[in-house]
Amino acid sequence: MKYMLIMRQTDEAVEAMKTADFESIINAMGQFNESLVKAGVLLDGDGLSDASEGFVVDFSGPTPTVTDGPYGETHELFNGFWTIQVSSKEEAAEWAKRAPLSPGQKLEVRRITDMSDFEDFADNEYLRSEDEWREMSAEHRKGEQA
């Protein structure tokens, strides 16, 4: 099963990060990422740029409205994630515990849904073509950088 590790942090932790030694953070993160890659569990991982650079699309009206800037309170945001493939919830928790994070930071760990979550809708044509889509997206990614 796949799990998503979502990095959450308080405003204080974000402030503290600004004066931290960035090189040592990169090194600690790099070592953690490498252990995930070596164990064969890492599927994906990305950091996000500052929320002030982002925008929000609200679907409450008849046509969506676009607003520049962060969504809600800054402590509701997250700035990065990993997705990993593991055999149990316990294994997901084990990997999460090893992340090089510090006070003010939390990891929210969520299982990623798979086809077994949609068994009642196994006949749906879109669900049936999902495996094919995933292969196409992967090929597209590889083709693009070649």
Next chain:
Amino acid sequence: MSDTTSTTVAATPSKWMLIMREERELTPEELAGFSFDEILEQMGAYNEKLIAAGVLVTAEGLAPAAEGLVLDFAQTPPIVTDGPYGETKELFNGFWILKTASREEAVEWASQAPLGPGVKLELRRVPSIAEFDIDNEHIQRERAWRESTGQL
């Protein structure tokens, strides 16, 4: 055009993460009005458009937060708690990552998502590995990993 710098930045191809946010939980009446088959149809048709346009990098849905766990790094080792992180409105249940030629294109695609009242999409740019100091050995190894998995 007066502001050529920002135009250039906005036109740089980059990855954007579309994060589905639900501001409130739907009432039982609202839930009863939903056909899950219809949602699957609409989401499927939207995903198919993204794939046909060649912009979809990845997308996933998340299982209910009640099934998840939270690790607090306030102490070592971190404290593990079962259940959701924070308030329901702080959560999200799914995301897409798109690669588009510009910020405007990301806005265009996001606006077409089959979402309704009570739902917002938060869009965040995903910085490329090229934006980081290439002299660092871990950054170089990350670049190699991304190349080998097609996730550059």
